[in-house]
Amino acid sequence: MTSIWPLLEPLLTRVEKPARYIGCEDGAQQPLHAPAKVSWLLVYPDTYEIGLPNQGLQILYEILNEREDAVAERSYAPWSDLEALLRQHRLPLFSVDGHRPAGDFDLLAFNLSAELTYTNLLNCVDLAGVPVRSEDRRPEHPLVIAGGHCTYNPEPLGDYVDAVVLGDGEEVVGAITEVVAEWKASGRTEGSRQQVLRELSKVPGVYVPAMYEVTYDGPKLVSIAPRYPDVPAQVEKRTIADLAAWPYPKNQLVPLTEVVHDRLNVEVFRGCTRGCRFCQAGMITRPVRERPAQQVRTMVAEGLRRTGYDEVALTSLSTADFSGIESVVGGIIDDPVNCGQVSVSLPSLRVDAFTVGVAAQLQKARRTGLTFAPEAGTWRMRQVINKLIREEDLYEAVDAAYGQGWRRMKLYFLTGLPTETDEDTMGILELVRNCVQIGQRHTRAASVTASVGGFVPKPFTPFQWFGQNTVAELSRKLSLLREAARRERGVQLKWHDPRATLVEGLLSRGDRRVGRVIERVWRQGGTFQEWSEHFRLERWNEAMAAEGLSMDWYVHRHRTEDEALPWDHLSAGLHKDFLWQDWRDALDEVGLPDCRWTPCYDCGACTGYGIEHRVASAVPPAGGSQGTGQDLRSEGDVLVRFLGRRSLGAAAT
Amino acid sequence: MRVRARFTKQGKVRFTSHRDVARLWERALRKASVPVAYTAGFSPRPRLHFGLALSTGHESLAEYLDIDLDGERLDGPVDLEKLAVQLSNALPEGILVTVAAEADRSADSLQQAVTSCTWSIVVGGATRAALARRIEQVLDTPSLPVTRERKGRQVSDDLRPHLISLQLTHAEHDTCVLEAELGTQPRSVRPTELVAALSPEWTELRVCRLQQWISHDGDRHEPLVPWRTEPSWAPTEVRAP
Numbered sequence: 001m002t003s004i005w006p007l008l009e010p011l012l013t014r015v016e017k018p019a020r021y022i023g024c025e026d027g028a029q030q031p032l033h034a035p036a037k038v039s040w041l042l043v044y045p046d047t048y049e050i051g052l053p054n055q056g057l058q059i060l061y062e063i064l065n066e067r068e069d070a071v072a073e074r075s076y077a078p079w080s081d082l083e084a085l086l087r088q089h090r091l092p093l094f095s096v097d098g099h100r101p102a103g104d105f106d107l108l109a110f111n112l113s114a115e116l117t118y119t120n121l122l123n124c125v126d127l128a129g130v131p132v133r134s135e136d137r138r139p140e141h142p143l144v145i146a147g148g149h150c151t152y153n154p155e156p157l158g159d160y161v162d163a164v165v166l167g168d169g170e171e172v173v174g175a176i177t178e179v180v181a182e183w184k185a186s187g188r189t190e191g192s193r194q195q196v197l198r199e200l201s202k203v204p205g206v207y208v209p210a211m212y213e214v215t216y217d218g219p220k221l222v223s224i225a226p227r228y229p230d231v232p233a234q235v236e237k238r239t240i241a242d243l244a245a246w247p248y249p250k251n252q253l254v255p256l257t258e259v260v261h262d263r264l265n266v267e268v269f270r271g272c273t274r275g276c277r278f279c280q281a282g283m284i285t286r287p288v289r290e291r292p293a294q295q296v297r298t299m300v301a302e303g304l305r306r307t308g309y310d311e312v313a314l315t316s317l318s319t320a321d322f323s324g325i326e327s328v329v330g331g332i333i334d335d336p337v338n339c340g341q342v343s344v345s346l347p348s349l350r351v352d353a354f355t356v357g358v359a360a361q362l363q364k365a366r367r368t369g370l371t372f373a374p375e376a377g378t379w380r381m382r383q384v385i386n387k388l389i390r391e392e393d394l395y396e397a398v399d400a401a402y403g404q405g406w407r408r409m410k411l412y413f414l415t416g417l418p419t420e421t422d423e424d425t426m427g428i429l430e431l432v433r434n435c436v437q438i439g440q441r442h443t444r445a446a447s448v449t450a451s452v453g454g455f456v457p458k459p460f461t462p463f464q465w466f467g468q469n470t471v472a473e474l475s476r477k478l479s480l481l482r483e484a485a486r487r488e489r490g491v492q493l494k495w496h497d498p499r500a501t502l503v504e505g506l507l508s509r510g511d512r513r514v515g516r517v518i519e520r521v522w523r524q525g526g527t528f529q530e531w532s533e534h535f536r537l538e539r540w541n542e543a544m545a546a547e548g549l550s551m552d553w554y555v556h557r558h559r560t561e562d563e564a565l566p567w568d569h570l571s572a573g574l575h576k577d578f579l580w581q582d583w584r585d586a587l588d589e590v591g592l593p594d595c596r597w598t599p600c601y602d603c604g605a606c607t608g609y610g611i612e613h614r615v616a617s618a619v620p621p622a623g624g625s626q627g628t629g630q631d632l633r634s635e636g637d638v639l640v641r642f643l644g645r646r647s648l649g650a651a652a653t
Numbered sequence: 654m655r656v657r658a659r660f661t662k663q664g665k666v667r668f669t670s671h672r673d674v675a676r677l678w679e680r681a682l683r684k685a686s687v688p689v690a691y692t693a694g695f696s697p698r699p700r701l702h703f704g705l706a707l708s709t710g711h712e713s714l715a716e717y718l719d720i721d722l723d724g725e726r727l728d729g730p731v732d733l734e735k736l737a738v739q740l741s742n743a744l745p746e747g748i749l750v751t752v753a754a755e756a757d758r759s760a761d762s763l764q765q766a767v768t769s770c771t772w773s774i775v776v777g778g779a780t781r782a783a784l785a786r787r788i789e790q791v792l793d794t795p796s797l798p799v800t801r802e803r804k805g806r807q808v809s810d811d812l813r814p815h816l817i818s819l820q821l822t823h824a825e826h827d828t829c830v831l832e833a834e835l836g837t838q839p840r841s842v843r844p845t846e847l848v849a850a851l852s853p854e855w856t857e858l859r860v861c862r863l864q865q866w867i868s869h870d871g872d873r874h875e876p877l878v879p880w881r882t883e884p885s886w887a888p889t890e891v892r893a894p
Contacts, residue, residue, distance in 0.1 A: 010858070013710045018668035024745055254680065256666060256745055257673045308680030308743065341683075341691065 005099040007091055015081045019257035020048035023074075023096035026254035026307065029061070030098060031071035038180045040064050040072040040173075041095055041105040041142070045112070045120035046530065048076040048096075052253060053261040055315070056148060057111050059248040060169050070177045073097040073105070077120045078127070080527065080534075086127060093127035102128035106180055108142045110161075112150035115507035116500065116529040118157060119522040121146070125160070132519065134162050134210055139188040143180065143196070151207075152237075152284055153459040155224075155566040156507050156514040158209035163200050165207075166570060167237030167284075168270070170246050172205045179203060201231045205238035207570060214512050219553055221511050224569045236571045237284065241611045243270055243291045247299060254307045263311035263345070264303040268296050268328075272317035273596045273613070277386045277586050278375070278414060280458035281317055283579075284572040286605035287613045288596050293324045300332055304342060313345045320350040320358060321596075323617030329358055349373075351389045351397050370401050373412035376420075377427025383589040384419050386582075391431070398435045402442035409448055411435065415477045416455040416469035416501075418586060425477045428452065429484050429491070436490040449492040452481060454501035458508055459567045460574055462582035467558040468505040474498035499537040503529065505555040506540070511566040514554070517543040573605040654722045654731065657756035657763075658740070659877045661884055662713045663861075666747035671706040674748075678718060681743035687736065688726035704763035704865065704876075705770070705841055713862035714886055715770075717763050717876055719756055731755075734880075751879035763876065767837050768868040769817055772844045774831045775859040775888045779852065781824035784831070787851050788819050799850045812850050815842040823888065828858075830888045834866070861886045 012018035033039055042061055044051025051057070057074065064072035073095035078086060086092070093102040102108060108128060110121050122132045130141045137144070146154065147165040154164040165172050183196040201208035211231045215222040226233055240246060252264060269290040272282040291299075300312050312332065316322060332344055349355050351372045374389050376382045382389060401409060413428045432450045439446025454474045457463045469477075478495050485493040506514060520543035521529075528534040544551055559565065561580055568576075578601075585592060595601060596613055606612055662674070669677070679699055682689050691697040704717035722731070737750040744750070760766070776784065791797055797813040815836035823830035835842040848857045863886065866873050 012668055017670075018710065019670065019673060022665040022668050024665050024747075026745070256669045256677060258676070305684070308682075308684035310679075310683060341697070 003099040004091055004094050004101060007089065008094065008099060011082065011085045011089065011091075014085065016079060017048075017257065019255075020076065021078070021082065021094075021096060022256070023099070024256055025052070027249075027251040028097055028253060029065050029072075031065050031073065033071055033100075035184075036069070036181075038070045038107070038177045038184060039105045040070060040107045040109050040177075041075055041102050042072055043075045043077075043093075043102075043108055043110050043121075043124055045077050045110055045117040045124055046114070046528070047079060048255075049257075049259045051076040051111070052255050052259045053265065054111055054113065055249065055265055055267060056113075056169060058253055059246070060109075060173055061253075062248050062250060063170060064173055064177070067174065067177060069181055070173075073100065075102060075124070077117075077124055077528070083123070083127065083527075092129050093124055103130055103142065105142050106184060107176075108144045110144070110146040110148075112146045112148040112157075114530060115150055115504045116535075118507055118518050119526050119529055121157065122160060122519060122522040123527045126522075132522075133159055135159070137162070137193065139190060139193050141193075143200075145176070149281060149284065150508075152280070152570060152572060153508060153510075153567045154207065154209065154570075155214075155512045156510040156518060158214075158512040159515045160519070161209065162197055163206050163208045165238070166205050166235060166572070168240045169238070170240050170248070172203065172238045175203045176200065176206065198228070198231070204236060207235040209512070212569065216513075219550070221564045221566060223564060224566065234569055234571055236609075237573060239573075239609055239611060240270075241289070242614065243267070243289045244295055247291075247295055252303060252307060254309070261313065263313055264300070264307055264309040265313045265315050266296055266299045266303060267291065267316065268314045268319060268322045268325075269316045271613075272321075273594050274318060274321075275386050275582075275592050275594060276375070277384070277462045277582060278417065278455060278458075279317075280461050283461050283574060285317070286573065286603065287611060289614045290323060290616055293328050293616060296328055297331055300328075301335065301337070304338065310341050311343050311345060313347055315347055318350055319346040320355045323615055326358060351394050355397060357400065369408060369410055370406050371410040371412065372397065374431060375412065375414050376417060376424065377413065377429070377431050378424045380589060381417060381420060381424040381427065383591050384586050385414075385417055386586070386591050388591050391434075394431065395434065395438055398438045399441075402439040402446055407439075407443055407445050407447070409435070409439075411448060411450050413450060413452045414455045415452050415481075416474050418463060418466045419589075420477075422477070422480065425480060426484065429481055429488070432485075432491050433488055436488070440490065447490040447492060449494060450481075450485075451494045452478065453496045454498050456501055456504045456508055459565070460572045460579070462579050462586055464509070464565065464579065465559040465561070465563075465583055467556045468502075470556055471498045471502050474501060497532060497535070500529070500532075500535055502551065502555060503535075503537065503540050506544075506551060509566070510554055513547065513549060516547050517549065520546060571608075573603075573608040575602070575604040575608075578603045654724060654727065655756045655758045656720045656722060656731065656733070656736070656753055657877060658718050658720065658737070658753045659751050659879060660716050660718065660744075661749045661751060662707060662716055662747060663884065663886075664712075664747035666745050667710055667712045670709045671703070674707075674716075675701065675703060677744060677748070681740055682720065684743040685736070685739040687720070687740070688723045690721040690723040702762055705767060705837060707862060708843060708845065708860075711844070711860040711862065712886065714751075714884065715862055715865050715875070717767075717865065719763060721758075737880075749884060751881075751884075752877045754877055766867050767865045767876065769834050769836050769866045770841070770862050771832065771834045771864040771866070773822070773861045773863055773886055773888055774833060774844050774848060774857050776829045776831055776848060776851075776855050777827070777858040778855045779829050780827075781821070781829055784824070784829050784851075784855075785821055788821060788831075791816070791851065792819060797850050799846055801846060812842055812846065816847070819847075828888075832863070837865075859888060861888070 042057050061072050064070045075095050125132050131137050143162045145163045146161050147169050151164040179199045197208045200206050201211045212224050213227050214224050271285040271288040273288055276282050375387045432448050435448045457466045475498050485491050521539045524539050526539045689699045700721035702719040707713050733753045737753045741750045796811045799812050800807050800809045817834040819833045822832045844860045
């Protein structure tokens with residue numbers, strides 16, 4: 001395995017942003033390859049700027065390189081200018097660490113965080129010199145695997161990936177390494193590829209699509225069932241019980257060139273039980289596992305010292321809910337080592353005044369924007385989606401923010417939600433208008449940016465049965481908003497392209513037949529579909545027509561309770577009847593409280609795996625309604641019932 | 654107190670941009686716990702003053718940066734040798750601080766003071782004879798017109814007054830190396846423009862800034878001279894693609 005750097009170097013003077021391809025980051029490793037070691041190439045199928053900060057990829061990079069029996073390098077999708085040069089000069093996809101050819105690795109492991117990168121996955125496999133379809137690969141080719149949130153419905157890529165991993169990757173990469181090491185030791189002989197895939201299918205958390213027979217009845221999916229008796233009928237996700245045991249990344253990569261989230265990132269907890277019904281991350285990552293506050297402090301202090309960053313993000317799905325958030329944030333800000341120059345950002349903020357108080361404290365050094373996600377414009381709509389923010393909460397938060405010197409804020413909304421009426425849609429503008437007015441009491445320059453995205457129903461959420469709004473319907477709603485926003489001073493409206501939302505919808509709930517559509521779009525040159533300059537809906541429509549598939553059937557149709565879903569043979573722990581009940585509750589506009597601080601309603605995520613929430617504090621951080629819709633102002637005392645033995649006992653029976 | 658540092662940019666790190674280098678420096682100064690002065694205001698920035706920008710992809714043995722230190726946070730005199738070592742360790746491979754010295758805060762900025770740069774340029778597509786002939790021709794001519802794009806419009810310019818010296822320093826097989834001193838006032842002439850002006854058929858394979866010069870009343874000197882022998886530039890190792 002030799003470096004292609006001497007051949008690549010002259011090409012880099014001819015491309016945009018060549019620093020994307022040089023590696024050399026602080027924290028980058030030059031692992032020593034050896035025949036006895038399993039070599040992983042961790043690939044993020046989007047540009048370096050988007051892919052480098054991905055924490056999942058960085059965590060696995062370190063864990064694998066710490067192992068005696070494995071090495072790991074990284075790769076990112078080359079931008080179209082370099083891709084053209086690589087193809088012209090017959091050079092392959094390469095790692096940025098050692099500039100080694102991708103095809104020389106034992107595994108190409110993709111991070112799948114967004115559906116619109118699927119065509120890039122095919123392109124990267126092809127650039128590696130590996131057949132794009134799993135069935136065409138031979139023993140000399142690397143195994144193509146994937147992990148990340150999109151793998152909860154891997155069926156659209158079922159014919160293209162050899163295996164996928166469900167859930168947390170920290171432990172399962174070790175098990176995969178061991179299976180692949182045996183395959184290597186056996187000499188990767190003719191026919192052995194089938195054998196190693198069969199072995200992988202027995203590793204908990206690993207799904208090997210080729211080991212399952214898909215049966216259809218006309219357009220309808222009937223079942224996805226194992227072909228062999230030793231292949232599990234249902235693949236369960238992997239969950240690490242204790243985040244404290246995994247203080248990764250220890251050496252976060254510091255890129256030489258600008259990337260998104262260019263700062264120190266420390267994960268403070270994983271999982272979320274707020275129960276927002278549109279949110280796949282909140283459903284599939286349960287239960288809540290907090291990192292001990294002391295470990296967070298250590299990781300922040302050491303990370304800042306090592307990287308030289310002046311900004312740290314405390315990441316999670318709702319960081320204001322972290323037990324002891326105030327003391328952790330205060331500690332960072334007041335640490336004399338940081339000389340008052342370090343700012344802290346909380347990427348996912350709960351909407352209330354408490355949050356703003358924390359935010360004001362932590363942005364002493366440099367005040368960036370403040371972002372809240374009310375997600376819907378009316379209380380009725382927020383009850384449907386279980387995002388129980390009262391208008392008072394939002395207005396108090398906004399008032400506090402402008403009162404403390406912020407001049408602009410960003411609000412995130414979804415449109416195209418189940419049961420949404422035009423009144424709900426226009427409620428978005430009403431809310432934004434009121435926020436601007438509150439702001440203008442403090443400063444004439446007050447402005448609010450409302451970012452509106454089209455809702456895409458995701459697998460393993462209560463909305464998985466919902467028929468997504470059409471492009472025409474989403475466009476109509478957006479033009480209602482745009483028309484009304486035009487007259488408003490201080491209101492800026494941003495929106496996502498509904499046509500891209502359509503394709504996301506197709507890929508997010510598609511079945512294995514959709515794979516051929518992805519392949520056709522890729523063959524037409526349809527890479528980087530997340531980038532508006534590269535996205536063309538016609539390609540997708542033409543490919544659907546060529547495969548005889550209906551966009552309407554896959555995307556806009558409501559599913560019924562008894563319908564077989566393409567991900568029924570996979571499990572995030574959630575009981576299907578829990579999700580169905582939650583869907584009915586949604587339609588009845590009934591909310592569901594956060595089970596971290598209230599009794600268990602047995603969604604299945606804890607009981608099924610014999611694990612529990614790991615939270616340091618018995619009460620939620622004070623203030624606001626905590627997203628329960630009730631006034632919890634009385635010193636923030638919310639009774640919490642920790643899951644007791646009962647649930648563990650239930651799991652054992 | 655103002656510290657002026659001279660540093661190199663060689664190898665893979667040459668593909669980073671001028672802005673990238675600025676960010677690298679900010680992080681390196683924090684990693685080395687250097688008490689940099691910050692601007693006042695809503696969004697404080699470290700007070701760093703970079704010299705002439707270097708095109709992405711070009712290498713250099715002579716980059717400069719002025720750093721303002723916060724007097725209140727300094728405990729005692731600054732050990733400049735130690736500072737240079739600490740910074741080199743905090744910077745990526747290929748960026749080495751070759752000298753640091755106290756600078757006069759009231760003096761001209763680097764961008765105003767520097768009048769010319771010496772470049773080593775590996776030229777592809779040219780034979781030794783053709784290149785030598787063209788150099789002679791160019792040095793004899795009173796003007797060397799070029800057109801370049803400026804704010805989206807084509808403007809014509811004369812390079813000859815800014816071409817202070819030009820010679821062939823090495824030629825072996827198909828690799829020819831030029832050394833050129835190009836003026837930087839009122840604007841920096843880029844080596845790429847020079848190669849294009851010599852012949853549209855020729856390309857620059859690799860470029861390295863060897864020196865920056867301050868010329869004043871017949872005196873010519875570098876802003877700082879490295880303490881020790883600096884890392885070398887070995888253009889002959891460059892291979893044609």
